[in-house]
Amino acid sequence: MRSVRIASRLILFLIQVAISGLLPAQQGTSKKPLTLVTSFGPGAIRLPAGPEWKPDTLTVYDKGRRPLAQMHKADTITASYILFENLSGKPTAAGCRQDAIDPIVSGSAGLISKRVDDEEKNNRGDTLATTTYLFDITGSGGHHQRNLFGFAGDAQTCAEIHISSVDESSEEAERLKAVLRDFQPDLTYQPTAIDYFTLGQTLFKISPALAGPYYKASLVAMPNDPSYLTARRVTTDQLVMSLGMSGDLKDSRGVAEKAIAADPDYPLNYYNLACADAEEGHVADAKLHLQKAFDRRANVIKGKRMPDPTKDDSILKLKKDKEFWTFVLSLPKNSPE
Numbered sequence: 021m022r023s024v025r026i027a028s029r030l031i032l033f034l035i036q037v038a039i040s041g042l043l044p045a046q047q048g049t050s051k052k053p054l055t056l057v058t059s060f061g062p063g064a065i066r067l068p069a070g071p072e073w074k075p076d077t078l079t080v081y082d083k084g085r086r087p088l089a090q091m092h093k094a095d096t097i098t099a100s101y102i103l104f105e106n107l108s109g110k111p112t113a114a115g116c117r118q119d120a121i122d123p124i125v126s127g128s129a130g131l132i133s134k135r136v137d138d139e140e141k142n143n144r145g146d147t148l149a150t151t152t153y154l155f156d157i158t159g160s161g162g163h164h165q166r167n168l169f170g171f172a173g174d175a176q177t178c179a180e181i182h183i184s185s186v187d188e189s190s191e192e193a194e195r196l197k198a199v200l201r202d203f204q205p206d207l208t209y210q211p212t213a214i215d216y217f218t219l220g221q222t223l224f225k226i227s228p229a230l231a232g233p234y235y236k237a238s239l240v241a242m243p244n245d246p247s248y249l250t251a252r253r254v255t256t257d258q259l260v261m262s263l264g265m266s267g268d269l270k271d272s273r274g275v276a277e278k279a280i281a282a283d284p285d286y287p288l289n290y291y292n293l294a295c296a297d298a299e300e301g302h303v304a305d306a307k308l309h310l311q312k313a314f315d316r317r318a319n320v321i322k323g324k325r326m327p328d329p330t331k332d333d334s335i336l337k338l339k340k341d342k343e344f345w346t347f348v349l350s351l352p353k354n355s356p357e
Contacts, residue, residue, distance in 0.1 A: 057211035057219060058103045059084035059237040063177035064209035065101045067091065068202070078222060084233025087219070096187045099199055102180040106173055113149035116171040116178035121151050131156045133164075140170065140197070144204045148172055157186070164188055168196045172205045179205035213242040217255055224258065229266030235259035250321055253286055260292040264334070269296050287316040291327060295334040303344050306335070314351050328353065 053069035067073075067089055076098070077090040090100045108115035117137065125132055135153040142148055149171040154164040165186050172179045181203040183196045220234030238255050242248050256279045263272035273296040279289040294309035310329060317326050329335040329348050338344050 054078075054089070054219065054222065055211075055215055056087050056089055056101055056103055057209075057215050058087055058105075058177070059216070059233045060105055061176050062210050063103050063179060063205065063207050064211060064215070065089075065103060065179055065203075065205045067101060068093075068099075078226060080223060080230045080233070084230075084237070093199070096185045096192065097195060097199065098184050100180075100182040101203075102178075102182075103205075104178050104180070106176055106178045108173075108178075111173070111175035113147070113171045113173040113178075116173035116180065117149040117151060117169065119178070120171070120180055121169060125153075128155065140200060142170075142204050143201045146172065146204065148200070148203065150200070154188075166193060166196065168193075168200055170200045170203050172203075172207060174207050177207045179203075179207060211237070211241065213238045213251070213255075216241060217251075217258075220258065220262075224262060227266075228262040229268075232259060232262040232266065232268075235262060249283075253283065253288070253321060256283075257288050257292065264292070264295060264299070269299055272296055285316055285319050287313040287319055287326065289313075290316065291329075294329075295332065298332075298334040298338050301338070303338055303341050306338060307344055307347055310335075310348070310351065317352065326352075 054067045056065040056067060057063065068091060072093050073091045074093075075089070075091050077088070080087045082104075086102065086104045088100060088102045090098065092098045104116075104120075106116055106119070108119040110118070121137075125135065132153050132155055135151065138150045138152070140148050140150045151167075151169040153167050155167055157163050157165050163186070165184055166188055168183045170181045170183075181200065183199050185192050185196060216234045216238035220231040220238060223234060224231035235255055235258050239252065239259065242252055242255070256275065260272050260275050260279070263269075263275065273293065276289055276293040276296065279286070280293065283289060290309045290313035294306045294313060297303075297306035297309060314326065320326055329351060335348060
């Protein structure tokens with residue numbers, strides 16, 4: 021599989037190509053706030069994008085079903101945004117609150133005080149289920165973290181914001197409420213292929229394993245017509261790399277083989293399969309698939325060149341096989357499209 025170093029150099033190009041293929045012609049590609057979506061179904065949280073907000077963490081739990089983004093504002097306020105499946109049995113924001121808050125309280129016995137469950141309207145007029153409490157940072161009651169949670173929920177999806185600050189002043193409490201009122205999740209939003217792909221690309225740079233479920237979801241959401249051929253190729257390539265680079269060679273190989281059956285003229289499908297062969301030590305198969313890839317090198321995406329197998333971490337694992345490496349060195353270098 022192509023190394024993280026090589027993949028990183030490709031990432032900006034891939035984003036540009038995929039976005040151009042996924043967005044309608046009349047829609048611009050101006051930078052927008054990142055939208056948090058989950059691979060299990062509907063729901064979205066548009067993250068803050070103002071200059072006062074700085075990103076801290078973006079990750080996903082439960083195989084793409086529970087994304088989390090954390091940001092901070094100034095030196096004191098931290099806000100975490102989470103989407104998760106509503107398993108409370110109650111199709112309400114209060115059900116989501118109970119499912120999330122009760123385990124926190126039970127796991128922090130003696131450190132949480134002044135818990136209040138209430139409701140608050142956001143700036144759009146939606147009613148959020150809220151919880152506030154103080155958390156004893158020192159364990160001796162000397163200093164507390166102020167916590168404010170807000171929840172929206174329906175039968176399928178829960179959206180959560182957790183805002184915290186170590187400033188215990190009443191003025192800070194009002195600032196936390198102002199952040200809460202800006203929390204406006206859309207539980208009915210149906211994520212698009214570009215939503216999934218954009219989040220996948222962001223996660224890929226953090227950890228390829230996190231990105232896989234979003235590339236899969238992007239392919240499922242993508243219209244299956246010729247105008248999306250380039251976008252489908254790029255997304256498939258990213259999915260194969262994310263699986264391979266995270267050690268899931270079985271699924272990586274399966275995606276590549278399925279792609280070859282659907283799109284037999286695209287060279288990177290064969291190249292990715294050769295990488296999986298090399299990772300598993302299958303010299304003959306790696307040679308066969310590399311040859312098929314370079315036989316089709318004229319079909320690479322416009323503006324892109326074939327990968328250099330002599331610099332590929334996976335292919336390099338077979339370098340000690342002199343016959344194979346002689347073959348690799350004989351392949352065309354920097355072949356134009």
